[in-house]
Amino acid sequence: MRHLIIPDTQCKPNNSFEHLEWAGKYAAKTKPEVIIHLGDHWDMPSLSVYDVGKKSFEGRTYSDDIKAGNAGMDAFMKPIIEEQNRQRRDKKKIWKPKKIFLIGNHEQRIERAIESDRKLDGLIGYRDFNLKKYNWEVHNFLDVVVVNDVAYSHYFTSGIMGRPVSSPSLLLQKKHMSCIMGHVQDRAIAFSKKADGNRITGLFAGIFYQHEEAYLNPQTNGSWSGVWMLNEVHKGSFDEMPVSINYLRKTYGHN
Numbered sequence: 001m002r003h004l005i006i007p008d009t010q011c012k013p014n015n016s017f018e019h020l021e022w023a024g025k026y027a028a029k030t031k032p033e034v035i036i037h038l039g040d041h042w043d044m045p046s047l048s049v050y051d052v053g054k055k056s057f058e059g060r061t062y063s064d065d066i067k068a069g070n071a072g073m074d075a076f077m078k079p080i081i082e083e084q085n086r087q088r089r090d091k092k093k094i095w096k097p098k099k100i101f102l103i104g105n106h107e108q109r110i111e112r113a114i115e116s117d118r119k120l121d122g123l124i125g126y127r128d129f130n131l132k133k134y135n136w137e138v139h140n141f142l143d144v145v146v147v148n149d150v151a152y153s154h155y156f157t158s159g160i161m162g163r164p165v166s167s168p169s170l171l172l173q174k175k176h177m178s179c180i181m182g183h184v185q186d187r188a189i190a191f192s193k194k195a196d197g198n199r200i201t202g203l204f205a206g207i208f209y210q211h212e213e214a215y216l217n218p219q220t221n222g223s224w225s226g227v228w229m230l231n232e233v234h235k236g237s238f239d240e241m242p243v244s245i246n247y248l249r250k251t252y253g254h255n
Contacts, residue, residue, distance in 0.1 A: 001033050001034070001148055001232070001233040001234065002030070002032040002033055002034070002229060002230060002231055002232075002233065003032060003033070003034045003035075003036060003147065003148070003150070003229070003230040003233055003238070004026075004027055004030070004032040004034070004035045004036070004097075004227060004228070004229055004230075005036050005038065005180060005205055005227060005228040005229075005230065006023065006035070006036070006037040006038065006076075006208055006227050007038050007182040007205035007206050007207055007208050007227070007228075008038065008039065008040035008041075008104065008182045008183065008206075008207050008208065008209070009037075009040065009041045009072060009207075009208050009209055010040050010041070010043040010106065010207070010209050011041055011042060011043055011068045011069040011071070011072035011209075012043045012045055012065070012068055013045075013060075013064040013065065013067070013068045014068075015068065015072075015209070015210075016210060017071055017072040017075040017076075018075070018253070019208065019209065019210055019245055019248060019249070020072050020073075020075040020076040020208075021075040021076065021078060021079060021252075022245075022248035022249060022251070022252040022253060023076055023208070023227050023248060024075065024076040024077060024078055024079035024080050025079040025248075025252040026227070026243065026248055026251070026252060027076075027079070027080055027097070028079045028080050028082070028083035030229065031083075031095045031097070032097055032229065033097055033098065034097060034098045034099075034100070034147055034148075035097045035098070035099045035100070036099075036100045036101075036102070036145075036147070036152055036180075037099075037100070037101045037102065037136075038102055038104070038152065038153075038154055038180070038181065038182030038183075038205060039101070039102040039103055039104025039105075039106075039107060039141075039154040039182055039183075040104030040105065040106040040107065040154065040182060040183070041069055041072060041073065041101075041104070041107070042065060042066065042068070042069030042106060042107050042129060043065065043068070043069070043106050044062075044065045044069075044106050044107065044109045044110065045060050045065060046060035046061055046062050046064070046065050047062065047065070047109035047110065047112070047113050048109065049112075062124060066128045066129070069129065070129065070130040073129075073130050073131070073134065074130070077134050080097075083095065084096070098137070098147075099134065099135065099136045099137060100136070100137045100139065100145055100147070100152070101131055101136040101137065101138045101139070102139050102141075102143065102145065102152060102153060102154045102182075103126070103138065103139065103140050103141040103143075103154065104141065104154040104182065104183065105141060105154065105155075105183070107126065107129075107141070108141040110124055110125060110126065111141075126138070141154060142154060142155070142157070142162075144156075147233075148233045148234065148235070148236070149177065149178065149235050149236035150177075150178045150179075150180060150230070150233060150236055150238065151175060151177055151178065151179045151180070152179075152180050152181070153179075153181055154181065154182055154183055155181045155182065155183035155184070156171055156174070156175060156179055156181055158170065158174055164181075164183055164184070165181075167188065167190070167202075167204075168188050168189055168190035168201075168202030168203060168204055169190040169192075169202060170202075171190070171202035172190055172192045172200055172201075172202040175202075176194070176200075177194075177200055177236055178200045178201045178202070178236040178237070178238070179202050179203070180201075180202075180203045180205055180228075181203070181204060181205065182204075182205050182206075182207075183204075184204045184206070185206070185207060185223045186204070186206055186207075186223040186224060187203075187204055187205060187206035187223075187224050187242070188203075188204040189201065189202065189203050189204070189240070190202040198235055198236060198237055199236075199237040200236055200237070201237075201238065201240065203228070203240065205228055206223060206224050206225065206226065207223055207224075207225050208225055208226060208227055208245065209225060210225070210245065224242075224244065225244070225245040226242055226243050226244040226245050226246075226247070226248070227242075227243050227248075228240055228241065228242055228243065229241045229243055
């Protein structure tokens with residue numbers, strides 16, 4: 001069993017989404033049984049409470065945010081759909097990966113906006129995402145989804161205040177099983193064993209986008225960017241393989 005992990009993609013208006021097509025091509029070539037997006041695909045800058053009143057906030061619209069995320073998802077799914085259509089034409093068994101999408105805190109800005117202004121209820125919502133079009137299984141913010149004894153969430157919490165766990169080693173200490181999360185800007189990993197000898201892994205999967213974030217500085221921008229393939233997933237144990245955005249660019253950027 002193989003899991004393809006897509007960390008935070010944070011699609012914004014006017015961004016390039018070609019890297020998502022590269023990832024889609026990689027998925028179509030390797031054909032993992034499970035694809036998991038850890039959330040924060042729709043960045044939703046128009047609903048950011050941190051930037052209200054700033055000059056950079058001018059011109060942001062909800063519709064543009066939705067279009068950007070939908071375009072990014074179209075780019076990722078295009079090679080997958082093409083491969084399935086090719087298999088259908090060739091009368092071969094059609095690869096149908098299980099696709100799981102975890103709502104991140106950026107998508108959850110929609111819920112928070114509705115909670116703050118009830119007039120928006122029914123006007124905006126997760127239904128505006130094109131996830132249903134591509135048959136993604138969608139889970140709410142901070143839901144924990146377990147696949148082959150590996151736990152996934154946008155992030156895992158620690159303590160009664162519900163703050164994100166601060167390190168992969170602490171993640172293993174708190175949750176006692178293999179756990180994978182997004183949300184954090186850079187990748188980090190920790191390993192341990194359960195009493196029965198089974199290996200467990202805690203993984204902060206990092207990011208998957210090409211742009212730099214305005215709220216970060218020159219030292220904190222430039223984090224590792226890429227996706228992950230988990231090979232030989234069994235009872236929470238796996239061999240993790242990072243697949244960098246540079247590798248995807250070189251391999252699929254001109255195909």
